[in-house]
Amino acid sequence: MGGAHRHLLIHEAGPLHRLPAQCKLAATVLFVFAVVATPREQFWAFGLQAGLVVLAALIGRVPLLSVARRLVIEVPFLLFAVLLPIVGRGPRVDVLGVSLSEAGLWAAWNIVVKGTIGVAASIVLASTTPIPQLLDGMERLRVPRVMVAITAFMLRYGDVIGDEVRRMSIARQSRAGSTGRLGQVRVLASTAGALFVRSYERGERVYLAMESRGYTGTMPVRSVAASVRSWVLCLLWPVAAAVVALVAWGLQ
Amino acid sequence: MSGGVELRGVSYAYPDGHEALRGIDLTVGAGERVAVLGPNGAGKTTLVLTLNGILAPRAGTVTVGDLPVVKEHVREVRRRVGIVFQDPDDQLFMPTVREDVAFGPANLGLRAAALDAAVADALATVGMSDAADRSPHHLSFGERRRVALATVLAMHPDVLVLDEPSSNLDPVARRELAEIVLRLDVTVVLVTHDLPYALQLCDRAVVLDEGRLVADGPVSEVLSDEATMAAHRLELPFGFTVAPPAHC
Numbered sequence: 001m002g003g004a005h006r007h008l009l010i011h012e013a014g015p016l017h018r019l020p021a022q023c024k025l026a027a028t029v030l031f032v033f034a035v036v037a038t039p040r041e042q043f044w045a046f047g048l049q050a051g052l053v054v055l056a057a058l059i060g061r062v063p064l065l066s067v068a069r070r071l072v073i074e075v076p077f078l079l080f081a082v083l084l085p086i087v088g089r090g091p092r093v094d095v096l097g098v099s100l101s102e103a104g105l106w107a108a109w110n111i112v113v114k115g116t117i118g119v120a121a122s123i124v125l126a127s128t129t130p131i132p133q134l135l136d137g138m139e140r141l142r143v144p145r146v147m148v149a150i151t152a153f154m155l156r157y158g159d160v161i162g163d164e165v166r167r168m169s170i171a172r173q174s175r176a177g178s179t180g181r182l183g184q185v186r187v188l189a190s191t192a193g194a195l196f197v198r199s200y201e202r203g204e205r206v207y208l209a210m211e212s213r214g215y216t217g218t219m220p221v222r223s224v225a226a227s228v229r230s231w232v233l234c235l236l237w238p239v240a241a242a243v244v245a246l247v248a249w250g251l252q
Numbered sequence: 253m254s255g256g257v258e259l260r261g262v263s264y265a266y267p268d269g270h271e272a273l274r275g276i277d278l279t280v281g282a283g284e285r286v287a288v289l290g291p292n293g294a295g296k297t298t299l300v301l302t303l304n305g306i307l308a309p310r311a312g313t314v315t316v317g318d319l320p321v322v323k324e325h326v327r328e329v330r331r332r333v334g335i336v337f338q339d340p341d342d343q344l345f346m347p348t349v350r351e352d353v354a355f356g357p358a359n360l361g362l363r364a365a366a367l368d369a370a371v372a373d374a375l376a377t378v379g380m381s382d383a384a385d386r387s388p389h390h391l392s393f394g395e396r397r398r399v400a401l402a403t404v405l406a407m408h409p410d411v412l413v414l415d416e417p418s419s420n421l422d423p424v425a426r427r428e429l430a431e432i433v434l435r436l437d438v439t440v441v442l443v444t445h446d447l448p449y450a451l452q453l454c455d456r457a458v459v460l461d462e463g464r465l466v467a468d469g470p471v472s473e474v475l476s477d478e479a480t481m482a483a484h485r486l487e488l489p490f491g492f493t494v495a496p497p498a499h500c
Contacts, residue, residue, distance in 0.1 A: 132347040152347055159389040160341050205342040212304055212335045213356035213403065214327060220358030 008070075008126040016060030016128040020226035021137030023234035028125045030238035032118040034245050040110040042248035046117065049241050053120045056237060062127040070123045074115060081111040131155055140226075149219050153206075161199055168194065255317025255332060255410040256282040256439055257303060262312035263463075264298055272298035274463040275312070280411075282317075285440040287450035287471055290460035291485035296443045299460065300413050303441070304333040317410060331360055334409030338416045340396035344388035349380065349399050352388065356407040374406035375399075378432055394425030401432065411439040418446045447475055447488050459484055472497045 016024070031052070038045045057067055088104020095105075129137070135155075138148045168191055207215075257280040264273040272295040280286050290296050301307040302314055305321045314321040316332050334356075337343050346352035350371055357370040375381045378398040388396055397417065404412065414433070418426045430452055433440065444450055450457055450471055457474040459467035461484040467474050474480070476496040481487060488494065 132351065135347060153345060156345055156347060156388070159387075202342060205337065205339065206345050208301070208306060209335075209337050209343045210345065210355075211306060212330060212337075213407065214330050214359035215355075216327075216359065220355060 008123075009130050010062055010066065010127045012061045014059070014061035014128060016056065016062075016124070019128075019230050019234060020140075020224065021129050021133040022140035023137075023226050023230045024125055024129055025134065025137045026141060027234035027237050028121050030235070031121050031241050034238050034241035035114050035117050035121075037242075038114075038245040039248050039252050040106060040113070042251060045244045045248040046113045048244045049117055050120070052237055052240055053117060053124060056121070056124050057127075060124060060128045062124055066127070067120055067123050071116065071119060074119045077115060078112055081108040081115075084108040084111075145219060152219075157199070157202070160202075161195065164198060165191070165195060256280050256284065257333075257411055257441070258313075258315040259299075259302070260313045260315075262299075262302060262309045262314060264295075264302060264307055264309050266298075272463055273302070273309070276460075276463075276465055278458060278465060278468075280439060280441060282410075283437070283439055284456060285442065285454040287454040287457040288441060288443045288460055289445075289447065289450060289457055289474070289486055294460045294484075295463045296460055297415065298463075300335060300415055300441070300443060303411070303413060304330050304335060327360075331407050332410045333413060334404030334407055334411070335413040336397075336401050336404050336415065336417060338419060340388070340393070340400040343400040343403060344396060346388075348385055348387060349375070349391070350384040352399065353384075353403050353406045356403055360407060370406045370408075374402040377405055377436075378402045379428075392425075394421050394428070397421060397425070397429060398432070401429070405436070409438060411441065412436065413441045413443070415443045416445065417442070418444065418449045447486065448492060451475060451494060459486065461485075470497050 035046075035049050038049065054064065057064055084107045085100040085104035088101025088107065090101055090103045092099045093102050093105070094100075126134075135148055135152050138151070139145065172187060172191070257278075259276050259278045262273055262276040263271070265271045276299065288296050288299065298307060302309050303316070303321070305314075305323075305326045316329050319325045319329060319332070321329050344352050346355060353371045353374050354367055357367055362370055371384070372381065375384055378401050380395060380398050380402060383391060383395065383399065388399065391399065401414075401417075412433075417429055417433070421429065426449070430449065433453055440453065442450060442454055454471045456469065457467070457471040458465055459474060459480065466484060467477070467480050472494050473496055475488065475494040
């Protein structure tokens with residue numbers, strides 16, 4: 001579980017790596033909005049928007065193969081989309097001898113294409129931005145500081161708690177814990193309980209340590225302001241995607 | 253330059269009624285290095301937490317330098333008294349080492365260049381300058397302990413409190429940490445079960461048991477007093493002996 005995030009960054013000093021995180025983060029979110037706002041009937045528009053992501057990946061020296069591999073994370077969400085044409089109502093069409101709902105097909109296409117482009121865009125962001133910078137960027141973008149702090153703690157302690165889970169599971173296996181399905185579930189439940197108590201206690205100790213270093217409720221900010229040039233560069237992507245969406249609506 | 257600590261009749265009871273401290277009188281002079289020894293549950297950690305005002309004593313007073321530890325001085329008291337907790341994972345909670353070391357001085361109001369300088373200084377003191385941009389999770393346990401020390405040193409404390417600093421360290425990391433502590437020009441309160449470590453780092457030792465101070469003297473005298481040691485569940489590891497100090 002813990003630690004997956006540290007593999008997301010691709011250590012290559014590409015031009016996208018050097019851009020301020022807040023610009024990249026805002027650009028990615030706006031880009032996704034533009035993609036979502038594009039009418040699903042205009043196939044060419046999604047081709048162009050996907051092209052924009054590929055272009056960003058190439059500029060950022062993110063290998064396209066690794067973007068493709070990471071897209072696998074989307075699969076569980078797509079399973080739902082695949083069901084839509086089968087269970088959908090309304091007029092039906094035959095595809096390879098299977099009768100599918102027309103509305104369901106459109107809905108599935110809509111989810112798959114927009115989801116994939118959006119996930120690909122965030123993969124490019126995560127591949128070119130270290131996590132601490134992303135957190136700084138969130139703060140610069142005025143994301144509520146409590147949320148930023150919670151995200152930071154989650155990332156920091158995800159690893160620590162992950163290690164704790166591993167140690168507990170090794171200790172359990174070393175005592176030849178029951179191997180039957182049902183037994184495992186029971187052991188897992190008690191592990192989860194113990195883990196909750198431990199994490200809760202750790203939370204208290206972390207707070208004590210923070211208080212001892214003068215914490216009074218606000219986290220210090222350490223991010224830098226972004227130049228107008230970086231903003232313009234980053235916003236080129238959402239602007240281009242929005243132009244595509246507008247033209248697509250015009251052609252509807 | 254560095255201030256001392258004075259406790260007068262300090263008592264503390266936890267909300268469940270457990271009396272952790274019963275009338276502690278202790279004066280630690282400026283620049284002194286004092287080991288606080290005692291069995292598990294003796295009240296050592298409670299004592300530590302009263303030093304910087306995290307726990308307010310039910311009776312008695314705590315003074316750091318010239319400042320009584322009360323609400324209105326709590327910020328300055330927490331700058332003056334730096335506590336390094338036992339588990340570095342509790343102390344290091346920011347995404348990178350640099351941000352973590354900056355946390356304390358930033359809370360004190362340092363910004364920009366002054367903040368960067370404080371961070372760089374503290375990391376250099378513990379020999380961890382190269383780790384500034386790493387995540388604490390990627391450091392070894394010994395390195396994390398040193399960074400935890402840096403997070404406190406960055407606040408330029410007058411009194412450094414170390415809670416079991418040698419626990420879980422390999423012998424080399426243990427020695428390296430001792431060398432760093434010995435170089436520091438601060439008052440040190442060392443809470444430990446590691447008696448040879450107390451002997452190496454401190455001039456004086458006090459023994460705490462059931463919330464009371466039961467011994468106080470030069471560290472070699474306390475450690476060589478077998479009767480007192482045995483009465484309070486303290487003993488040197490196998491193969492160690494401490495000669496009592498020669499009286500002139």
